[in-house]
Amino acid sequence: MSANVEKQEPNRSPVIPSGKPSSGAPTYRKSSALTKLKSLKAWLYLLPALVFLGIFMVYPLIDVLVYSFEEGYNSASQTSFGTGWFNYAYVLHDPYFLQAVKNTFIIVIITVPLSTLLALLISLGLNSIKKLKEVFQTIFFLPYVTNTLAVGLVFMIMFKKTPYTDGLINMILSIFKAGPIDFIDGPYWAKMFVMCFYTIWVVLPFKVLILTSALASVDEVYYKAARIDGTSRFRQFTHITLPMISPMIFYLVITGFIGAFKAYSDEVAIFGTNLNSAGMNTIVGYVYDMLYGDSGGYPSYAAAAALILFAIVFTITVINLLLSKKTSIR
Amino acid sequence: MKIRFEGLTKRFPNRNKKIKAEVVAVDHFTFEIPDGKLVGLLGPSGCGKSTALNLICGLETPTEGRIFFDEDDVTDIPAESRGVGMVFQSYALYPHLNVRKNIMFPLQNLKGEQKLTKEQMESKAMEAARIVQIEELMDRKPNEMSGGQQQRVAIARALVKMPRVLLLDEPLSNLDARLRIQTREEIKRIQNETKITTVFVTHDQEEAMSISDLIVVMKDGAIHQIGKPQEVYDQPANLFVAKFLGTPPINVFTGRIEGGKLLIGDEEILGKDYVKDTPDQEVYIGIRPEGFVLREGKDGALDGKAGVFSGKLLAIEVMGRDTSVVFSHGSSEIEGTRHRAIVSSDNRIDPDSEKVFFDLNPKKVFVFSKESQERLL
Ligand SMILES: Nc1ncnc2c1ncn2[C@@H]1O[C@H](COP(=O)(O)OP(=O)(O)O)[C@@H](O)[C@H]1O
Ligand SMILES: [Mg+2]
Numbered sequence: 001m002s003a004n005v006e007k008q009e010p011n012r013s014p015v016i017p018s019g020k021p022s023s024g025a026p027t028y029r030k031s032s033a034l035t036k037l038k039s040l041k042a043w044l045y046l047l048p049a050l051v052f053l054g055i056f057m058v059y060p061l062i063d064v065l066v067y068s069f070e071e072g073y074n075s076a077s078q079t080s081f082g083t084g085w086f087n088y089a090y091v092l093h094d095p096y097f098l099q100a101v102k103n104t105f106i107i108v109i110i111t112v113p114l115s116t117l118l119a120l121l122i123s124l125g126l127n128s129i130k131k132l133k134e135v136f137q138t139i140f141f142l143p144y145v146t147n148t149l150a151v152g153l154v155f156m157i158m159f160k161k162t163p164y165t166d167g168l169i170n171m172i173l174s175i176f177k178a179g180p181i182d183f184i185d186g187p188y189w190a191k192m193f194v195m196c197f198y199t200i201w202v203v204l205p206f207k208v209l210i211l212t213s214a215l216a217s218v219d220e221v222y223y224k225a226a227r228i229d230g231t232s233r234f235r236q237f238t239h240i241t242l243p244m245i246s247p248m249i250f251y252l253v254i255t256g257f258i259g260a261f262k263a264y265s266d267e268v269a270i271f272g273t274n275l276n277s278a279g280m281n282t283i284v285g286y287v288y289d290m291l292y293g294d295s296g297g298y299p300s301y302a303a304a305a306a307l308i309l310f311a312i313v314f315t316i317t318v319i320n321l322l323l324s325k326k327t328s329i330r
Numbered sequence: 331m332k333i334r335f336e337g338l339t340k341r342f343p344n345r346n347k348k349i350k351a352e353v354v355a356v357d358h359f360t361f362e363i364p365d366g367k368l369v370g371l372l373g374p375s376g377c378g379k380s381t382a383l384n385l386i387c388g389l390e391t392p393t394e395g396r397i398f399f400d401e402d403d404v405t406d407i408p409a410e411s412r413g414v415g416m417v418f419q420s421y422a423l424y425p426h427l428n429v430r431k432n433i434m435f436p437l438q439n440l441k442g443e444q445k446l447t448k449e450q451m452e453s454k455a456m457e458a459a460r461i462v463q464i465e466e467l468m469d470r471k472p473n474e475m476s477g478g479q480q481q482r483v484a485i486a487r488a489l490v491k492m493p494r495v496l497l498l499d500e501p502l503s504n505l506d507a508r509l510r511i512q513t514r515e516e517i518k519r520i521q522n523e524t525k526i527t528t529v530f531v532t533h534d535q536e537e538a539m540s541i542s543d544l545i546v547v548m549k550d551g552a553i554h555q556i557g558k559p560q561e562v563y564d565q566p567a568n569l570f571v572a573k574f575l576g577t578p579p580i581n582v583f584t585g586r587i588e589g590g591k592l593l594i595g596d597e598e599i600l601g602k603d604y605v606k607d608t609p610d611q612e613v614y615i616g617i618r619p620e621g622f623v624l625r626e627g628k629d630g631a632l633d634g635k636a637g638v639f640s641g642k643l644l645a646i647e648v649m650g651r652d653t654s655v656v657f658s659h660g661s662s663e664i665e666g667t668r669h670r671a672i673v674s675s676d677n678r679i680d681p682d683s684e685k686v687f688f689d690l691n692p693k694k695v696f697v698f699s700k701e702s703q704e705r706l707l
Contacts, residue, residue, distance in 0.1 A: 225422040228387050229436035229491070230410035239435075243426040 119207030144205035152269020159183035338395035370542030415488030621694025622671035637687035
């Protein structure tokens with residue numbers, strides 16, 4: 001007979017496999033021993049990486065800390081005169097270092113907010129155009145893959161004023177009956193302007209890339225809901241877009257601060273290696289000079305300066321993270 | 331407020347750029363949604379339900395036709411000025427705002443004379459929260475709530491401005507089965523309480539049938555039938571509607587009308603009383619599962635008379651009050667279909683029988699033209 005009977009007893013309680021309940025406890029004990037073994041194994045696998053990290057990251061960091069407290073340390077003879085705060089006192093009284101700190105702070109304070117804001121505006125523009133979107137995105141991303149030293153040279157030539165030519169920028173300025181200004185060897189503010197301009201130009205593409213993808217990842221449905229509720233474009237931006245992309249903005253600000261504090265190569269690209277005489281040195285530049293520059297050979301001073309930089313970056317980053325937690329959306 | 335459509339049409343360029351032909355998402359809608367009613371827009375996925383809602387709220391502009399709210403032509407009025415509330419399938423709650431701020435969001439957009447004080451906004455938000463019964467969740471963030479609770483917040487946000495129309499796009503599809511039933515009752519209650527004209531989109535016929543005052547069945551952008559749920563179920567206008575409504579689904583067979591008799595294969599299932607003078611032709615015959623009356627006993631011939639309809643017995647499924655008799659038939663519309671008849675569990679069926687015999691309840695039998703698929707009888 002082909003007819004079969006399905007579900008004849010719908011209320012029958014399911015049969016419990018008899019083996020299961022009694023085997024519960026030993027299974028648990030076994031698994032706890034197993035976890036221990038597993039975690040031991042995990043550490044074993046991690047060991048090579050940990051050894052490498054220890055030798056090439058942790059040890060050097062501790063060593064720099066040690067050097068910074070050793071007076072007149074000599075790396076060739078591995079000797080020093082004594083220990084104390086002497087290196088810090090020297091560095092903090094060195095006018096070149098103070099100038100470098102001032103330059104670094106100006107660059108950080110101007111370029112980080114400005115580049116982030118500019119990147120946000122560009123991304124908003126890119127996000128709202130429909131045609132040729134990819135083309136424009138590519139154009140904005142191009143500087144990221146070009147060599148910044150070469151572009152720095154071009155910047156220098158554009159801004160430079162020589163006895164033979166005023167340079168491209170001064171030609172443009174002369175249309176507006178201004179200048180000529182020597183941006184490379186002239187007044188401090190002019191040099192700082194070029195420096196900030198160039199720094200923003202260098203960091204912009206990455207920020208635009210991050211923000212355009214952040215904007216694109218905001219679900220369209222929020223804007224639809226907002227439109228039906230009569231939300232103005234401005235309020236949509238401030239109350240929906242900004243909070244939704246704020247994690248990315250904070251990410252850019254934090255990495256931006258760290259990057260700008262560690263700036264050095266961009267300065268060299270425009271003003272050459274003798275940054276102290278140009279008055280455009282940065283903290284990292286100072287560290288380099290103390291190690292290898294014309295006035296070099298002082299690893300203790302370099303270590304002290306590096307640790308001061310570390311303290312500054314650390315403090316700023318902690319403040320940033322606290323702020324981002326406070327305004328975080330999740 | 332009533333909503334009236336006149337020849338409302340929306341065509342999209344095909345998403346697949348290689349195909350030139352446009353997609354007609356909404357095809358010449360002409361009907362009226364009465365004031366204060368809950369209307370279910372029902373149809374399979376991709377038939378244009380969301381597009382229809384988007385046209386009502388103004389997120390999409392029609393290719394042709396007009397939309398009226400009462401006597402006002404709102405076709406060219408932007409979404410923000412139409413005064414509608416909408417609940418999205420994904421709820422679209424702002425994740426960075428707590429429930430209170432989410433509900434207050436639409437109120438904070440009001441400008442000029444309509445502008446409210448903070449206290450007024452708070453009390454309106456509380457009022458909306460009370461209607462959907464989430465007063466104690468006001469300080470939670472969306473991700474700290476269950477799907478059902480988020481759903482209620484979304485409804486509260488749509489209600490807080492006391493919109494003229496409330497639109498719900500598949501509001502239950504992200505909920506689990508039990509919550510779905512609970513929430514749909516809730517939507518019915520809220521609609522009853524507020525008396526706001528509500529359009530409710532779903533692809534689930536049971537959902538639409540259970541809470542709508544009126545259902546609109548659509549397919550491929552076109553309206554197939556409009557009516558009260560029971561009417562549409564009892565009097566489907568065509569084969570599609572008959573198939574789309576009802577669980578288990580209607581059983582469809584091929585057959586013919588010949589000399590005043592309705593035949594499936596060689597069996598005469600209904601006679602002159604039913605067929606009247608419908609001309610001879612090939613037809614589809616739909617029989618609701620509850621339209622079968624089981625003939626008990628071996629070969630269905632307790633009283634020496636076999637039923638008008640027989641099938642090959644496949645299984646008997648007892649489900650408490652009812653029993654499903656699963657059978658196959660040689661004239662199924664789709665060969666090999668497992669048909670289902672729902673009969674009372676009081677019936678005695680010998681599970682070893684090879685065949686089952688039924689009489690039919692003529693009210694549950696529908697006949698459709700094979701050509702047009704329109705209903706004949
Ligand atoms: N913006 C659009 N562009 C192109 N085609 C669309 C667009 N929106 C919807 N469609 C098409 O219109 C039809 C109806 O879509 P929709 O209204 O979302 O259906 P439903 O909500 O009933 O599932 C589908 O074929 C869909 O692909
Ligand atoms: Mg949809």
